Amino acid sequence: MADIQNPAAFVDPVAPRLGYMLRRASLAMMADLGASLVVMNLRPVEATILMLIGVNPGCTQSDIGRALGIKRANMVPLIAGLSARGYLDKAPVDGRSLALTLTATGEEARALAEQITDAHEARFKQVLGGQDPDGLQATLALIAGASF
Amino acid sequence: MADIQNPAAFVDPVAPRLGYMLRRASLAMMADLGASLVVMNLRPVEATILMLIGVNPGCTQSDIGRALGIKRANMVPLIAGLSARGYLDKAPVDGRSLALTLTATGEEARALAEQITDAHEARFKQVLGGQDPDGLQATLALIAGASF
DNA sequence: TATTGTTATACTCTATAACTATA
DNA sequence: TATAGTTATAGAGTATAACAATA
Numbered sequence: 001m002a003d004i005q006n007p008a009a010f011v012d013p014v015a016p017r018l019g020y021m022l023r024r025a026s027l028a029m030m031a032d033l034g035a036s037l038v039v040m041n042l043r044p045v046e047a048t049i050l051m052l053i054g055v056n057p058g059c060t061q062s063d064i065g066r067a068l069g070i071k072r073a074n075m076v077p078l079i080a081g082l083s084a085r086g087y088l089d090k091a092p093v094d095g096r097s098l099a100l101t102l103t104a105t106g107e108e109a110r111a112l113a114e115q116i117t118d119a120h121e122a123r124f125k126q127v128l129g130g131q132d133p134d135g136l137q138a139t140l141a142l143i144a145g146a147s148f
Numbered sequence: 149m150a151d152i153q154n155p156a157a158f159v160d161p162v163a164p165r166l167g168y169m170l171r172r173a174s175l176a177m178m179a180d181l182g183a184s185l186v187v188m189n190l191r192p193v194e195a196t197i198l199m200l201i202g203v204n205p206g207c208t209q210s211d212i213g214r215a216l217g218i219k220r221a222n223m224v225p226l227i228a229g230l231s232a233r234g235y236l237d238k239a240p241v242d243g244r245s246l247a248l249t250l251t252a253t254g255e256e257a258r259a260l261a262e263q264i265t266d267a268h269e270a271r272f273k274q275v276l277g278g279q280d281p282d283g284l285q286a287t288l289a290l291i292a293g294a295s296f
Numbered sequence: 297t298a299t300t301g302t303t304a305t306a307c308t309c310t311a312t313a314a315c316t317a318t319a
Numbered sequence: 320t321a322t323a324g325t326t327a328t329a330g331a332g333t334a335t336a337a338c339a340a341t342a
Contacts, residue, residue, distance in 0.1 A: 210323060210324080224325060224326085227324095244322070245323050
């Protein structure tokens, strides 16, 4: 029986597992990013969408959904929310699709979100000590792109 | 405007971000683990709980919740589910807490889950090429343990 | 026939509040 | 007063099915 009086005696058998540690590291970074973006009342996914439209002006919400792995149906409230806050302009291109661009306010929000994300990332790179963040990035890309 | 006829022209501004790539790598591994465990009708979190009780026989569900970052209230249906499948034995220790152990069937399930998880992990370590998985593991632990 | 945007809906995961019984 | 287990509930996030309009 585990000695529950001594928390250190409790063994965590999944700590040495790559997938679980990946998950914990991801949750730690996402929690920090979320906490950092709360000052501008923006969620990480909303910040991502602003950045995506910033570099891809005129894209559609279906484009964004494909890029981020979000279903069309779930893009609707996300775009509606950002639009209601005055961050987005919609222009018909097709008759069925809308070209999305950032308003001036939206561009300000994107720039601030980018700045906050930079600072967030810098904090974690410092934790890495001397290790190469780009090397880690490349390794993670290998894992993210794996298919069996 | 982004050339939506050519998907390659669509720029992903968060791909070079550590946190986002961490998230994508984590989702990729968790999806693979989930798909691998489906043959025994077990979710990753349930497999984790079996492993946790396996090395910490006699622990309580509150112990498990603390170890995995799952609230007491959300542990209830998890333990009830594993118990209903005949994987767990509960023995009163306290009057208010229950000591959890694996039944013979539960131990079989744990062993199989461990084996499936091993194979899953081996696949991803192969994707890493020559890179040191333990080094990556240690780096992820630094990120997971960071606090600001 | 395929795609865009949309609505409705359901399921999972997570979070809080409140209760009981025990310590 | 604090903890273990529990219930109810609410909020995200994610999934599918279906529809109208358009390509």
